[in-house]
Amino acid sequence: MNTSTQIRYAQVLLFLSCFTIGLLSAQEPSAWHPVGDKIKSSWAATVDPKNPFPEYPRPHLVREHWQNLNGLWEYAIVPGKLGAAPGSYEGQVLVPFAVESALSGVGRTVGKDSTLWYRRTVTLDKKLRKQRVILHFGAVDWQCDVYVNGQKAGSHAGGFDPFSIDITHHLTKGANQEVVVGVWDPTNEGPQPNGKQVVRPHGIWYTPVTGIWQTVWLEGVPETHITTTKHTPDIDHGKLFVQTAVESAKAGDQLRISAWKGQEKIAEQTVAVGADVSLQVSDAELWSPSNPFLYDLKVAVLRKGKVVDEVSSYFAMRKISMGLDAKGIQRMLLNNEFVFHYGPLDQGWWPDGLYTAPSDEALRFDIEKTKAMGFNMIRKHIKVEPARWYYHCDKLGLLVWQDMPSGDLGGNHWDMRPGITSGRQHDKDRSPESEAIYRKEWKAIMDALHNFPSIVVWVPFNEAWGQFKTEEITEWTMKYDPSRLVNSASGGNFFPTGHIFDIHNYPDAVMPRPKLFGNKQILVLGEFGGLGLPVEGHTWQDKDNWGYQSFKNADELKHRYQGLVKDLARLIPMGLSAAVYTQTTDVEVETNGLMTYDRAVVKMPETELHQWHQQLYQIKID
Incomplete structure (x- = not known):
């Protein structure tokens, strides 16, 4: 067989193969695979559509009898805001991945003019059928109605907090039960907290996340049962x-x-x-x-x-507090001793799962790498993670600063001058609906996360993004959880309230003036760095990626970063208590991560980073 004949023969085989695969796909619409042409992490190939995220999802209230509902559900996207469930569905979506993500197997945008519907027939585990049955959702973005066997079982509004519905009285005889969930999400076109999601992604604003994005599960409980626990240590x-x-x-x-x-x-x-x-x-x-x-x-x-x-x-037995050093400067104390907090801005986005990591192993990977690089803290940036993420931080030993997801950004006035005080008003005027949504979800987030000892700082606002009634919100947060520090507005419009005075500066390391507010607040650099390095083959798009300061190679990046660490070392004795470097990974078109978006490349050697960072924790203060 000559070369040209071999090529034609191979082409025929390829055609027949593709035809057969297409025929099988048409005959088996339930076949799942990631969609889209964007980069993906290595964990995407390990996702099992029959059993994604099999781990018990709630580490602080563990029971024996539960049933995981992650997997393939039917879905439909229909015009209008919620209302009646559709009569038919158009395909399958892999829960708990948002419908816009590659790992959902759908990769479609929903938008404020449509509703996303899910349907699944659940074969109820025998161990659950003789108990009360609770349906749990880790998170659904944003507003949803839940139906069981055609009856409305409950509703929820809030894209970042877990919720539960007792569905016992909606169950029918037999093992099979129908669960239907309708979700409406206006992304950034509504007043609700939405973090970095926007309808038209660009720059530092990312792809929308609609619908179920954390584990869905059933739990069997007795008639009399524990619903919540709250633990607070006093060392x-x-x-x-x-x-x-x-x-x-x-x-x-x-x-x-x-x-x-x-x-x-x-x-x-x-x-x-x-x-x-x-x-x-x-x-x-x-x-x-x-x-x-x-x-x-x-x-x-x-x-x-x-x-x-x-x-x-x-x-855990631990204490976070503040206290004066010998120079009269407020310091951040861990277990009554000064510990410099240094960590990355961690946005928790994934190229294949968006808000949802491909697996629990992947979820833990970012934390393990952060620890290996020598950081002792993570600022979880305007997103709330699944409970197991915080569990891994607790187990591995990472301090966490927890942001409230931003929302309702339109019409903000951002005045970065550090002399601004409550004598000059720059708060946003939010509508009563917007205020109520914020307050309800912030309280729900604080309640859901209270028991995780790794969380040591609450951050109600980021910059001036939707910042409103700053003093009132801050004072409420401090009173609601006096066991933690409150960073009123990280890099935002500054008011003399809360425990922390936090400025943002790119790319250089700087600090607030110690006596600006009478030495009443801890001094923090809440964001800096943003050093960019696009790595070919590992970017969200081929060109037009960016960082706050971009470099051509890893050596240039490493030299500049080492200079920033030396600047931090100089600032710590002057009064700096913490710093947050932007950021853990690249995110979509941002290439200023310590790792690429797919987590395949660490841009600077971990051992060198660890060595440089350890020196920051050894600096003595008077």
């Missing part, structure tokens, strides 16, 4: 305060709460349901980035001495 008095909410408790029911260090029970109390508990944790092993020690916690409901319901959890 100065060696105590852990625990509050527990119980559904359908009966007269005489009790709570038994015990703390464990490995297999050793170190404290236990039995009290009436509804009573707060103070556990004595003597000679506590304190949690820190260098020693992320976690205790176990068990909570049980007792009725006449018998266990009615029991959950397992964990906690």
Whole structure:
């Protein structure tokens, strides 16, 4: 067979192969595969459409009987805002990946003029059928209605907080149950928190995320069951305060709460349901980035001495506070000692899953790499992660600054002059609807994340993005959770409120003037750096990528970055308590990440980064 004949023969085989694949695809519409031509992470190839994210999704309230509903659901995108469910569906979407993402298998935009519908027939696990059945959603962006067997079971508005619905009374006889979810999301064309999502992505604004983007699951619970726990450590008095909410408790029911260090029970109390508990944790092993020690916690409901319901959890003994140094400058203290906080701005976006990492392994990877690079902190930037992300931070030892996702940005006035005080008003005038949405979701986020010891700072506002009633919101946040520090407006319009005075500056490392607000606030550089290096073959698009300052090669980048670290070392003795480098990874057209968007390339050697960063934590202050 000559060469030309071989080529023609190969072409025929290729045609027949493609024809066969196309025929099979037409016969099997349920076949799933990632869509689009954008780069993808290596974990995309490991996604199992039959069982994505099989891990138990709620580390702080663990029970035995649960059923994962992640996987292929039917979907339809129809005109209008919610309303009645459609009579038919147009394909399949892989939950929990947003419909715009490659890993959803759909890759379509929804928009404010349409509703995204999901449908799935669930075969209820036998272990759940004799109990009350709770339907849980990790997160759905933004407003949704939930139907079970044709009846409306509940609604929710909020794209970043988990919610649950008791669907017991909507279940029918037999194992099969129909679940339908309708979602409406105006992205940046509504007043709700939406983070970096925009209808038309560009620059620092990214692809929309609509619908279910965290794990969906069922849980079986007894009639009387624990719904929430809240743990707050007090290392100065060696105590852990625990509050527990119980559904359908009966007269005489009790709570038994015990703390464990490995297999050793170190404290236990039995009290009436509804009573707060103070556990004595003597000679506590304190949690820190260098020693992320976690205790176990068990909570049980007792009725006449018998266990009615029991959950397992964990906690850490750690303290975040502020205090004056010898120069009279406020410092950020961890466990009553100064620890310089240094970490990346972490936006938590993925080229294949958008808001959703391809797997739990991928979710943990970013944290492990951050730790390996020698950072001790992460600023989670205007996004809330799944509970397991914070669990990994707790286990690995990363301090977390948690932002409130921004929203309602139109008409903002941004005045970056550091002399601005409450005497000059630059807050945004939000509508009553917009204010109510913000307050409701911020409280829900704080409630959902309270038990994670890695979170040490709340950040209600980023820059002037939707910043409103700054002093009121800040004071409320401080009062609602006095166990953490509050960074009022990172890089925003400055008011003498909150614990932290935080400026942004690109690319150089600078700091606020110590005496600007009378030495009443901790001094922080909340964003800086942004050094860009596009890596061929690992960019969101082939050209027109950018960074705040771009470089041609890794050596130039490394030299400039090392200079920034030296500047930080000079500023720490002058009063700087923390700094946040932009950013963990490239995100869409931004190429200023320490890693590429697909996480395939670390742009500077991890060992060198680790060595440089360790020097920052060893600097002594007076």
